[in-house]
Amino acid sequence: MATTDRYASVRYVVDDVPAAVDFYTTHLGFRLNSSAGSAFADVVRGPLRLLLSGPASSGARATPDDATTPGRNRIHLVVDDLDAEIDRLRGAGLSFRGDPVSGPGGRQVLLADPAGNLIELFQPAHS
Template sequence: MTTPDQLASVRYLVDDVQEAIDFYTTHLGFTLRASAVPAFADVVRGPLRLLLSGPASSGARATPEPAVPGRNRIHLTVDDLDTEIDRLRTTGLTFHSDIVAGPGGRQILLLDPAGNLIELFQPASPPPATAPARS
């Protein structure tokens, strides 16, 4: 089991490892840690370690049923969702959803080149602190 000071790792199956490296490092601020293109790459952003497994990797072996594709996703917190959307659209990326807002914040879904979901999330601003009442 990992300890609290270790990276949290998520494995994404991708069709083209180099294309996935380029996508995550260019558009989403990940840094390449290791690669064995065309089979595998290891990229990080903060405490998230994303393992990109191509068709030639052992990690790409079939997932036992009843796996439901497309429901799981990595969740990246951003300071300004609108600015991130504009930045990514200017690079030619398209989104898989519209912005969804709820009590916790706003989010939008992006697809990587292999169809894996990435949620960009801007937390709701905390309410302003109120001064204690004076008597």
């Protein structure tokens, strides 16, 4: 398979595209790449292109009827200082899905976008 895009893309189905765009651009450092109003937008952070598909988008219509809730899948964003990010995002009124957890590779915490899609903020362990 030939690589034709410089981005790795992930699709999240959302119920409110403008709210999702605001969430990702305001709080997580994404920039708006393109938008089709309330149907679709894509936002970019580094090599990640996040496709935000609203109910009227073809991506949302292709979703099976029984896949209506988010699973355990999530995007993974590396941060330099997890505690500082938690403080910053809590200060902006966001809440987290549990407390930070530590493992051999580092520390992480989960939050959800306005549609309930998960985002993992991850601080690698120092070598």
